[in-house]
Amino acid sequence: MATVEERVKAVTAQVLKLNVDEIKNEDNFTSDLGAESVQSIELVAMFEEEFGIEMDEDAALSVETVGAAVEFIANVCKEQGVKVEE
Amino acid sequence: MRLVLVDRCEEARGKFYPLALSRPLWELRCGFGSLRDKLIGKTGAQDVAYFVPDYMADAYRAEVSGAVNDFSALTGDDLLILDGRLKAETFDIACSGPSEVGVETGGGVVYARITRNNAAMLDCRDIDGFIASAKAKLTNVPCALAKWQYTWDLILANPEQLRADFAAAGRSGIEGAIDEPKAILGSSKDVYIAPGARVHPMVVIDAEHGPVYIDQGAQIHPFSRIEGPCYIGRDSILLGAKCREGNSIGPMCRVGGEVEESIIHGHSNKYHDGFLGHAYVGEWVNLGALTTNSDLKNDYSTVSVVLDGHNAIDTGSTKVGSLIGDHTKTSIGTLLNTGSYVGAMAIIMATGKPLPKYIPSFSWFIEGVVTKGFGRKKLYETARTAMSRRRCKWTEAQEAMWEAIFEITAPQRKEALAKGRKEMMARH
Incomplete structure (x- = not known):
């Protein structure tokens, strides 16, 4: 199974129409990857679907970088009892 | 006489969603004003109390002058309790008189006219219990008054x-x-x-x-x-x-x-x-x-x-x-x-x-x-x-x-x- 980081990057690449290899953990979704507000909402929805989790939208939308998203999602998975590859 | 409007039936309320999510049914409008205006106008009530879903009671209390979800409103006066869905224009029950409870075919209470003395004998810990107690202890009459069903x-x-x-x-x-x-x-x-x-x-x-x-x-x-x-x-x-x-x-x-x-x-x-x-x-x-x-x-x-x-x-x-x-x-x-x-x-x-x-x-x-x-x-x-x-x-x-x-x-x-x-x- 792919790791949380790999899955987060794959979803990000899909939504923002980017090459997955170009996405780095320190990338900011908005300023580096060009996510517009509607795409941020899409990203939250797609992460929820990918991992089978429910995220608080305020907390999720305050996450700024890819690396922070990986950490945030890993924690939510743990809280909600969803098994993932670290 | 105190008019008591009651809107507590979840199933009935759902038929007026999404408008009724944030207001009692009698705050819906038709014609010039609200259904509440028409019920008050029809009954001539000066004193009105309201029983609404608990979650909106505090918000509603700030909007009206009458008591909201206040059980003390069930004592101290003759009462005319009405289902909030009643159509005012077809309401033809005398507002004062001996106690009686209007019951529709399915057993639901549409109105209850209760004298001050009879009210004192009823269970008034909550409005649902009070109405059930009125139905059990007072004269029941068949009632087919028209009610609003949907928005x-x-x-x-x-x-x-x-x-x-x-x-x-x-x-x-x-x-x-x-x-x-x-x-x-x-x-x-x-x-x-x-x-x-x-x-x-x-x-x-x-x-x-x-x-x-x-x-x-x-x-x-x-x-x-x-x-x-x-x-x-x-x-x-x-x-x-x-x-x-x-x-x-x-x-x-x-x-x-x-x-x-x-x-x-x-x-x-x-x-x-x-x-x-x-x-x-x-x-x-x-x-x-x-x-x-x-x-x-x-x-x-x-x-x-x-x-x-x-x-x-x-x-x-x-x-x-x-x-x-x-x-x-x-x-x-x-x-x-x-x-x-x-x-x-x-x-x-x-x-x-x-x-x-x-x-x-x-x-x-x-x-x-x-x-x-x-x-x-x-x-x-x-x-x-x-x-x-x-x-x-x-x-x-x-x-x-x-x-x-x-x-x-x-x-x-x-x-x-x-x-x-x-x-x-x-x-x-």
């Missing part, structure tokens, strides 16, 4: 109610200002322009088929056409509107475009072009430019409405538009299907296609699917801003009520969100 009943009854309310108000003539050139079609006794209201030049008031009542402070801008029967509420503004027959608007609304046989609660805006027909719009709603609803199907068959996210209810009418909950906002170019349900606190971004017929409360409808959007806190912020622009305050009690509504409406929203995520995934 669209109000829409469809609105033209006749407007006529009746105009006659009951007993006012006609021009007490406000009307600028030349003016055009009043029909009899001027079927038109009333209240003090402080102003009708600008080039406005047509057509009272040939029903009366037109323009309430205090309302402004009718040039090139508006108002067909009776119609009620324009206090301080509302019509901006070149094609105001067809059967509308109840206001107070404090801004209305443009074409509106027909619709009820719009206070502080809602439909500034721009676009058609709204046979619709019921809540409070603090903003309909973006060119927002349009269908109210008639292409095959002229009866319109169905989905109130719970699953089951379509046949309205029995060929004309039903949209039901739109409080604080909902639509973007420019929104297209609403015939018999649409748009929940409260929803944000709609148009896609160019007609929307799904059911959009749950607190939805952010974006890119053709229901999402969580920027969440409910952002919606509250927007509500606070919108209300402050009209010098109204978003209170802690209101926020607590909306938090409860968020939970009440969660099951339908969760289903729509899951469907939305799947659609989004498939698209990518």
Whole structure:
């Protein structure tokens, strides 16, 4: 199974129409990857679907970088009892 | 005599969603005012107490002068307890007299007239127990009084109610200002322009088929056409509107475009072009430019409405538009299907296609699917801003009520969100 980081990057690449290899953990979704507000909402929805989790939208939308998203999602998975590859 | 209005039946309330999510049923409007106004007018009550769902009690208490969910209101006076869905115009029970409980065929209590002495003998720890105790201990009489069943009943009854309310108000003539050139079609006794209201030049008031009542402070801008029967509420503004027959608007609304046989609660805006027909719009709603609803199907068959996210209810009418909950906002170019349900606190971004017929409360409808959007806190912020622009305050009690509504409406929203995520995934 792919790791949380790999899955987060794959979803990000899909939504923002980017090459997955170009996405780095320190990338900011908005300023580096060009996510517009509607795409941020899409990203939250797609992460929820990918991992089978429910995220608080305020907390999720305050996450700024890819690396922070990986950490945030890993924690939510743990809280909600969803098994993932670290 | 103390009038006690009761609205505690969840199943009955659901038939008036999304409007009843944030108000008791008697605060729904038909004709000139609310159902509460009509019940109070019919019974002549001076003292009124209310029993509403617990989650809205604090918010409602701030809006009315009578007691809300206060059990002490069940003692100390003769009582007339009414189901909040009763139609005032058909209520023909004597307000005073010996105790009796009106029971409908299914066993439900429609009204209870209880003397002060009898009330003292009943269980008054809660309103439901009190009514059950009255039914068990006092004389029961069969009762078939008419009740409102669904929101669209109000829409469809609105033209006749407007006529009746105009006659009951007993006012006609021009007490406000009307600028030349003016055009009043029909009899001027079927038109009333209240003090402080102003009708600008080039406005047509057509009272040939029903009366037109323009309430205090309302402004009718040039090139508006108002067909009776119609009620324009206090301080509302019509901006070149094609105001067809059967509308109840206001107070404090801004209305443009074409509106027909619709009820719009206070502080809602439909500034721009676009058609709204046979619709019921809540409070603090903003309909973006060119927002349009269908109210008639292409095959002229009866319109169905989905109130719970699953089951379509046949309205029995060929004309039903949209039901739109409080604080909902639509973007420019929104297209609403015939018999649409748009929940409260929803944000709609148009896609160019007609929307799904059911959009749950607190939805952010974006890119053709229901999402969580920027969440409910952002919606509250927007509500606070919108209300402050009209010098109204978003209170802690209101926020607590909306938090409860968020939970009440969660099951339908969760289903729509899951469907939305799947659609989004498939698209990518």
